[in-house]
Amino acid sequence: MLAVDSVDVFYGEFRALEQVTIRVERQQTVIVVGPNGAGKSTLLRGICGLLKAREGTVHFRDQRIDTLPAHTVAELGIALVPEGGRVFPYLSVEDNLKIGSYIKRARKHAQESFNTIYELFPILAQRRRQMAGSLSGGERQMLAIARSLMSKPDLILLDEPSLGLAPLVVDLVFEFIKKMKEEGYAILLVEQNANKALQVADYAYLLESGKLVFEGNREQFDRNPYIKTAYLGL
C-alpha cells in the first residue's frame, strides 16, 4: 500500500535520511523505532509531502506521491498524527475535528464521523466547545488521533504518540492504537518507546542516524541482542 524506496532527505547539507526503504501493507501496523534525532519524524514528514525527498520515491497505492504537495497527499487518504499532539490551539475541539474532515471524501461523512468519535472519545465530547490549546497533553494527543480519523484515512502516520505523556496516558493512547488496528487501518507508527510500539507491531524497522539498521517481525526484534539491550532494556 505504501512503498518508500531508497529515500534521501536533506536539511540543507545535512542528510537526515539515507537510502530508507520501507513497506506498509493493507491493514498492517508497521513501526519504526529509534533514538531521538534518528530521522523518524523526518520520514513521516517526507511521506506526507511536508518535506521533499532528494533521492528515491514514495508510492501510495501504486501512485507516486513524493512529487505531490502535502495537501494533495492528504486528499489521497494519508493522515498524519503529528508529534506532541499538535492541534490547532485556538480552534475549539469540535472545530479541530471538523477541519479533520476537510477533504472531499470525508466531508459527506462528517456527521456520522462526529458521532463515532464522540462515542470513542467521550472526553472530547465533554470538551467540544473548549479551545484545543487548553486541553491536557493526553487529551490533545487523543484529539490529534481523533482528528486524523475524521478524514476517513486509509493510512495513518503516527509521530511519537507517547512523547511527554504520563505512563497511564501512554497505555490509554496505545489502547486506541490497538483499536484502530482492529478496525483495519494501515498504520505507520514511529516511536522511541520500543517496548510499547512492538506490542502493536506486525513489522518493525530500526532507524539510527538516518539509516535503517534492522528490520523484522516482533519475534526477530525480541531475539536481537543489540535491540534487547539498547532499546528494550532487557
Added chain:
Amino acid sequence: MVEQITMAFINGILLGGVLALLAFGLNLIFGVVKIIHMAYGQFVMLGFYLIYSFHATMGVPLPAAMALGVLSMAILGIFTQLLLIRPLLKAPRLNQLLALASLIIVVENVAMMIWGADYRGIPLALPIIQVGEVFIRSSYLMAFVGAIVVLGLLYVFLNRTYLGLAIRAVAQDLEMAQGMGINPATVYYVTLAAGGALTGIVAAFFVPIYTVHPHFGSSFTIMAFVIVVLGGMGNLLGGFISAFIIGVATSITAVVYSTEVADILALVVFVLVMLIRPQGLLGVRA
C-alpha cells in the same frame, strides 16, 4: 460641553465600527498570509474613486456602483496576491514590507494620474437624527450598522464554513493545515479577495461621509495599523475592541482639542503600546 462630548463619544463608537471593519481586513491578511498590507488605506481610497467613477462618470446607480466597487477591489486583492505577495512569500520580511510600502506610491500616483488632485465626492443629502440635545448623522449610523452586519457575516463565515475554518487553521499552523488537505494557495487568494472586498465596502460606507483625494488613504492605513497593533497583531477580537478605543479616543480629542491632535493621539497610542505592551492588548507574547 457635556452634549458635545456625548456626541463625540457616540460618533467615536459609530466610527469605531467602520474602523473595526477596516482593521479586520488588515488583521486577517496579516494573520493568514503573515504579511503587512502597507497600502491597505490606499486601497480604500482606490475603492472610493472607483465607486465615484462608476456613479458620477458612467452613470451607474449608486448602490450598483458600490457593488461594482466592492467587486473590483476583491479582484484587485486577488491580483495583489498573484503578482506581488505570492512571489515574495519566502522572501525576507523587509523585502515584503518594502514591496507593499512601494505599492502606496504606485496606487497614490495612479490615482493622481487618473483623477487628479481635486477632491471628489458624491453629494448626498442624508438627514441628521436628533435625540434630545444630541445630533447623530445618519450617514455615520448607516456606516456603523453596515459595518457590524458585515463583521457578523465574516464571523459566521470564519466559524461555520469549511473555507472559514481552513483560513483560521492556516493562520494558526500552516504546516498542519496542509496536512489536513488544505491548499494554502486557495486560502491566500480567498483571504486577499476578502481583504480587497473589505476595502471596497469601507469605501462605500465612506462615500456619504467624506470626499476623496489621492492621499485620502494614508491616515486610514495608519489608523488600521495602530488598531491592529493595539489589539495584538493577528488577534481579530483584540482588533475589534481596540477599533472602538481608537474611534472614541480620537473623536473626543477632536472635539476637545482639534482633529490634528486626534491624529497625533493615535500615533502616540501606537508608540506607547510598542513601549509598554508590544504584543498588544489581547496578543500573546511570541
